[in-house]
Amino acid sequence: MQKKIKLTIDKIPVSVAPGTTILDAAKSVGIVIPTLCHMDLKGTCVQNKPASCRICVVEVEGRRNLAPSCATACAEGMVVWTNSARVVRARKTIAELMLSDHPNDCLTCPKCSDCELQRLVMRFNIREMPFQGGEQSTRKKEVTAAISRSMDKCILCRRCESVCNNVQSVGVLGAIRRGFDTTIAPTFDRMFKDTDCTYCGQCVAVCPTGALTERDNTDRLLEDLNDPNKIVIAQPAPAVRVALGEEFGMAPGTIVTGKLATALRHLGFTKVFDTDFAADLTIMEEGTEILHRLKAFLAGDKSVKLPIMTSCCPAWVNFYEHNYPDLLDYPSTAKSPGQMFGAIAKTWWCEKRGIDRKKVVVVSIMPCLAKKYECERPEFSVDGSPDVDYSISTRELARLIKRANIDFAQLPDSDFDTPMGESSGAGAIFGATGGVMEAALRTVYEVYTGKELPKLEFTQVRGFDGIKEAVIDLDGFPLKVCVAHTLGNARILMDKLRKGKLDYHVVEVMACPGGCIGGAGQPYHHGHIEVLDARREAIYREDEGKAIRMSHKNPDIVKLYEEFLGEPLGERSEELLHTHYFNKQIQ
Amino acid sequence: MSEMKLSCEAVRQVEEVCEKFHNDPGELIAILHECQDRLGYLPEPVQRIIAGKLCIPASKVYGVVTFYSFFTMSPKGKHPVSVCLGTACYVRGADKLLEEFKRVLGIDVGQTTPDGKFSLDCLRCVGACGLAPVATIGDKVYGRLNPADIKRIISEFEAEE
Structure with a gap:
């Protein structure tokens, strides 16, 4: 067995295996150092450790400069301070500098309340913006079938670049140009649709800010649900029911299948079937x-x-x-x-009831962003009528439920409709x-x-x-x-x-x-x-x-x-x- | 996808350069240097060939090309003009020099004249600070330049043809 390294963090004695970072060592004794660019989905290959944002700096006694705790290995006898006046000041300044060229539109940003930069600003008690930089408004914006891109909100953490290249090997996203002009862009600064992008959306899954988000279909769905001439059918995917509860404060892994079916009915879907x-x-x-x-x-x-x-x-x-x-x-x-669901719903189910497929709107509720793109593939439609009209994500469904004044946790369970439930x-x-x-x-x-x-x-x-x-x-x-x-x-x-x-x-x-x-x-x-x-x-x-x-x-x-x-x-x-x-x- | 097609000869040249460096991704910058040397610039199709040979994403190649100001994706003029904006040149009026070049050539920094004869760029220090302000045209270095000289120098190059 390897010898353990002993050190103190904020006066607390810690003993860790060689190679452990200060960040992880601190976490093991209940000290959660703030991070921003860092991401490590342990046990998977999803990692981003560029040590570039400097939010996680700590003071190590005997060192002249503050050390990034995410990239500094513990050493024997180290004395670390994660919350000294110097550290707190530096962290706050770093965050303030990030805000200096960040659009000031948090209230209407799709990432509002789920944004990691916003959380840091609250945590550091930043109440004004002392620096005014040039806003990055010239950076590209794009809405694809699946992904929405507002690169003026990018803080260059490189998480998206890491997943796109190192995890997915798709190799579309990367940093271009240099200095203040640096931006993360798809190959040759093209639009996603003109590249090898697969719309897997993992760049969205890891983006800490509102730079990369899903294409929002909730308003479109609300319109359809309120149209008396349309028959709107829901089909939620298997993974939705084990994650949706998280959006309502439930523990991860809570199964909400019954509540999900009830919520979809409350929202006004004519039929609540099941992708399962x-x-x-x-x-x-x-x-x-x-x-x-x-x-x-x-x-x-x-x-x-x-x-x-x-x-x-x-x-x-x-x-x-x-x-x-x-x-x-x-x-x-x-x-x-x-897609199989859509094809059967708009043939078998419609024909049996003598319903014109053009009156039916099939909406899939998916853990996925690529499904949004999939709905638009021309081979999945008949005479301009898509088998699945469009797809919303688990997150979008949660937003719709909240918007419809539904207290999700209080909902009774119900079953899916037959014959496709x-x-x-x-x-x-x-x-x-x-x-x-x-x-x-x-x-x-x-x-x-x-x-x-x-x-x-x-x-x-x-x-x-x-x-x-x-x-x-x-x-x-x-x-x-x-x-x-x-x-x-x-x-x-x-x-x-x-x-x-x-x-x-x-x-x-x-x-x-x-x-x-x-x-x-x-x-x-x-x-x-x-x-x-x-x-x-x-x-x-x-x-x-x-x-x-x-x-x-x-x-x-x-x-x-x-x-x-x-x-x-x-x-x-x-x-x-x-x-x-x-x-x-x-x- | 790419708007322009490369000549077979250009494709052969790019592949040859990549192979000369054993298709080693670690040699990307050297490969880009030599390709630009041979072809004059690094358009998209060239970057795609390099990416393919080196088995790296084209976005990586593009990232490097846009990072270094030396690399260019548009063809340089027959006589590339570079105005030094280093400290010594700047304090001795390089900005006025640059404005005059822009006016005489009728192009902005990073552009090439429609006849393909001249292109205009800026650089930082050619190591001739004693001669500030300095500009280079092709391999030639011009020192102690005065904006009033520029029209004459350009016309000399034009007369060369």
């Missing part, structure tokens, strides 16, 4: 596709593309369309659950990395072997390891599977595939750290991994609480096939539930 239902449908289609490819492969068909890769995640779809156009026939052709536990776990794989395995095992699955849980594919692999015994056939989250890990797999060295049968990819529970539309985690841990744990609790835990045993899914679709990968399923991919490489 469509997740089960996805498993039917994707699972069947897995089985088809496997059987062809085992029959000696050399042309079959393996591994088959999941295609539920729209940022991941963008990623391979932009970066791997030569490998577009590997991913499953199954649409995402959200019933779901299995397999649908519920779609929200966490490994969840789609586990859901698929539950169904694939039973269909392939014709036997009952002895144990439902495939714990090998759970957890936050970047790349997980497992071999599943399908009655003698070893099925090799792999699960990756973050696009950086996906790139590792795709580069291997390009070299013909990816030896799996099935691969799951989710773009966001932790899967959809860590999506860019979720309540901000502000760098606390405990939040993601709690959401993941809740997802699996939701699964355990379900009476039905396998997609193919969901009675409403069985009914849908009997009444309308016929069989998985049948003619109608192919038409409504499957898609194709495009080469989007930028030359």
Whole structure:
């Protein structure tokens, strides 16, 4: 065992492992040093440690200069002061200098009350702005389908650059120019839409200020909800129900499925269905596709593309369309659950009731920002009528609930509407990395072997390891599977595939750290991994609480096939539930 | 995506430079230097080729190109004019010199004349402070310049053609 280092922080004796930063050592004894640029989602690769903002400076006795606690390792006998007059003065000045060129529009900023810079200003008791700098109003503003960019609010913390490059390996965001003119911009200072941006939105998830936020669809939704000629249908995704409560002061990991359904009804949705239902449908289609490819492969068909890769995640779809156009026939052709829901709602559900699809507005509530973009993909609409009209994030839903005078915590529980509200536990776990794989395995095992699955849980594919692999015994056939989250890990797999060295049968990819529970539309985690841990744990609790835990045993899914679709990968399923991919490489 | 197309020869040159430096991302600045030397400037397609060869995002290359004022994304004139705005030159009237260059050439800093003959830039110190104020045109250094001289000097270059 390594020798521990002893030091004192604000007179408190601390003993830590070598290499521990002063910031972490202080945290271990209950001293929370303020930070701004620093982010470390422990246990994942989401990190930003440029030590550039200097908000976290501390006084170390015997040192001339103040030290950035996030980047200074503890040393034996160190005497550290985190709250001396000199430190407090320096920190305040640094924050005041940041404000000098920051737009003074906090009251109407979308990040108001969730802004880390604003919190520091309150914490440091800054009540006036002593410095007046040149405002960065010339910096670009842009509203894309998914992301809204106001770079005049950027404080150059580089968190977005770190996730875009080091975590996602998308490499679109980066600093350009120098000095006061420095700004973070997409490649060649273009608009996001003219770059390789996947709209994963992780830049939004980590931005401490209002520089990067989601495109807001709440006003549009309110208008639709108040239009008596429109039938507005809600479909909330699996990860929403384990995170929404946080926006109302509940502990991370609180499951609010019942309250969510009630709240959506109070808001005025005509029907409150569930994306989990469509997740089960996805498993039917994707699972069947897995089985088809496997059987062809085992029959000696050399042309079959393996591994088959999941295609539920729209940022991941963008990623391979932009970066791997030569490998577009590997991913499953199954649409995402959200899009499957829209396609079925605007055909089966509408036709059964004789309703014109143009009167129906399908709104998905997603932990995701890429879904906003996905709704606008032209192939997901019929004669100008999109299958899913638009998507709002978990955060936007919380804002709508507050705006509608609803006391969320007091709401009674209720169930989703039928016939697109019933779901299995397999649908519920779609929200966490490994969840789609586990859901698929539950169904694939039973269909392939014709036997009952002895144990439902495939714990090998759970957890936050970047790349997980497992071999599943399908009655003698070893099925090799792999699960990756973050696009950086996906790139590792795709580069291997390009070299013909990816030896799996099935691969799951989710773009966001932790899967959809860590999506860019979720309540901000502000760098606390405990939040993601709690959401993941809740997802699996939701699964355990379900009476039905396998997609193919969901009675409403069985009914849908009997009444309308016929069989998985049948003619109608192919038409409504499957898609194709495009080469989007930028030359 | 990029508005302009590179000639096959230019593409070959850029690839050759990258390979000369073993496609090493650590040599990015040296590669950019040599590419600019050979092609005169670093337009988007050149940066994309370099990014591809070095397996780094084009945004990284663009970040470096926009960071260093030496690198340029627009073609320089046949005779690049640089006015020193270092301290010694500045106190001896470099600002007036610059204004006169702008007036005579009819372009702003960072621009190139429509005929492609002259471009105008500023720099900080060429190490000839004793001759302040100083400007360079191509490889030639002009010291103790007076705004009144500029029209004549420019016309000499024009007469050269």
